[in-house]
Amino acid sequence: MAEFARRMAFMQTTADVVRNLFDSMTDPETISFGGGAPAREALPVELVHQIASEVLTRDQRGAQALQYGNPTGIPELRQAVIDRLLAPKGLKAGLENVIIVAGGMESMNLVSQLFLDPGDVVLVESPTFVQSVQVFKLFEARCIACKTDNNGLVIEDVEAKIKQYSPKMVYVIPTFQNPSGRTFSLERRKALAELGSRYDITILEDDPYSEMRYSGEKLPPIKYFDQTGNTIFVNSFSKIFAPGARLGYTYAEPGIIRKLYEVKTATNSFTNVVTQILCAEFFNRGLYEPHLKLICDIHRQRRDVMMSCIQSMLPGETKFVYPDGGLFTWVELPEQVDTTVMLADAMAQRVAYVPGREFFVEGQPARNNCMRISFGAVTPDKIPVGMQRLAQVVHARL
Numbered sequence: 001m002a003e004f005a006r007r008m009a010f011m012q013t014t015a016d017v018v019r020n021l022f023d024s025m026t027d028p029e030t031i032s033f034g035g036g037a038p039a040r041e042a043l044p045v046e047l048v049h050q051i052a053s054e055v056l057t058r059d060q061r062g063a064q065a066l067q068y069g070n071p072t073g074i075p076e077l078r079q080a081v082i083d084r085l086l087a088p089k090g091l092k093a094g095l096e097n098v099i100i101v102a103g104g105m106e107s108m109n110l111v112s113q114l115f116l117d118p119g120d121v122v123l124v125e126s127p128t129f130v131q132s133v134q135v136f137k138l139f140e141a142r143c144i145a146c147k148t149d150n151n152g153l154v155i156e157d158v159e160a161k162i163k164q165y166s167p168k169m170v171y172v173i174p175t176f177q178n179p180s181g182r183t184f185s186l187e188r189r190k191a192l193a194e195l196g197s198r199y200d201i202t203i204l205e206d207d208p209y210s211e212m213r214y215s216g217e218k219l220p221p222i223k224y225f226d227q228t229g230n231t232i233f234v235n236s237f238s239k240i241f242a243p244g245a246r247l248g249y250t251y252a253e254p255g256i257i258r259k260l261y262e263v264k265t266a267t268n269s270f271t272n273v274v275t276q277i278l279c280a281e282f283f284n285r286g287l288y289e290p291h292l293k294l295i296c297d298i299h300r301q302r303r304d305v306m307m308s309c310i311q312s313m314l315p316g317e318t319k320f321v322y323p324d325g326g327l328f329t330w331v332e333l334p335e336q337v338d339t340t341v342m343l344a345d346a347m348a349q350r351v352a353y354v355p356g357r358e359f360f361v362e363g364q365p366a367r368n369n370c371m372r373i374s375f376g377a378v379t380p381d382k383i384p385v386g387m388q389r390l391a392q393v394v395h396a397r398l
């Protein structure tokens with residue numbers, strides 16, 4: 001077999017972490033707080049079945065669905081993005097600002113293809129979402145972590161690192177972050193948009209969770225404060241429609257969207273038209289807003305059960321993030337507990353989580369006593385069972 005390209009070695013460590021994450025979701029006996037899947041009960045199975053049976057016929061849109069599509073996506077879905085997802089966030093857009101892509105991850109991939117040369121630096125949060133790091137590394141970028149606190153990225157540290165490393169991009173998940181569940185304050189959002197403009201750096205704003213808000217006040221995205229077009233806003237339909245549909249979108253200046261069109265055609269020509277039509281109908285029939293309420297109700301209950309389990313079952317010194325939405329909380333155990341080592345004990349007790357260390361990259365110290373706990377895919381009756389197992393494993397380590 002011929003040698004793999006150099007970039008495969010470059011991203012290997014991160015690739016192993018991501019593979020383990022996917023694998024932990026497959027054992028049916030294990031209660032997994034590991035993966036980032038939404039609740040099965042929140043998937044719009046019956047709605048999609050109904051839509052498909054009506055529109056995927058010869059005299060409706062069946063032939064269009066199975067035919068070649070346009071690289072920018074079908075206009076109805078782009079318009080739904082503009083009217084129903086961007087406008088409520090205060091983001092003004094026309095069709096020329098939006099391209100439909102294959103899931104949230106494809107935006108990371110296309111934007112990286114467009115902006116990153118080997119050796120370029122991408123600043124990220126500490127901790128951050130490993131799968132995006134994997135993409136940046138695929139393009140042989142160097143990811144450097146900046147300091148964070150409960151209000152998001154520490155702006156002074158970002159600015160210091162901009163001066164030190166001259167990065168090409170800053171990658172952030174400002175709302176209900178994966179893995180920490182934290183949300184950037186309004187001031188930090190504004191300040192980061194301004195840094196992007198002042199230093200002419202791309203701010204890649206990844207926003208798959210903001211619609212899933214269960215408590216607290218809505219905040220405008222970073223893109224809302226962008227005066228220069230330096231912020232690129234990327235989003236996914238995975239949490240508000242269906243991850244299996246593999247749909248997402250990028251919202252940016254027309255000049256960037258035109259370039260993404262070129263990259264998209266060279267990557268996979270266009271996004272799945274069957275699922276685009278189903279998703280556009282889901283919006284255009286007025287089904288999205290009531291379904292989003294259901295999604296939020298289901299996940300709010302799981303969040304509440306999880307929070308009370310963490311408080312009542314884990315050791316008193318445990319610190320944790322109370323997320324106002326999304327799927328994750330970040331748990332910090334007493335210093336002496338190494339969550340990477342402890343995972344084997346947890347798996348033996350049939351409970352899974354993701355060790356915090358996996359989410360740290362160069363630039364900030366890795367934390368060994370943290371873990372990401374995902375509450376989305378476990379039913380409220382099973383959360384206490386899983387957390388009891390986990391608590392036993394933690395107490396045994398102390």
Ligand SMILES: Cc1ncc(COP(=O)(O)O)c(C=O)c1O
Nearest residue numbers: 036103104105129173178236238
């Ligand atoms: C922060 C973040 N970005 C992007 C994605 C990818 O979304 P998709 O499943 O639509 O590719 C996820 C999914 O978990 C995520 O947590």
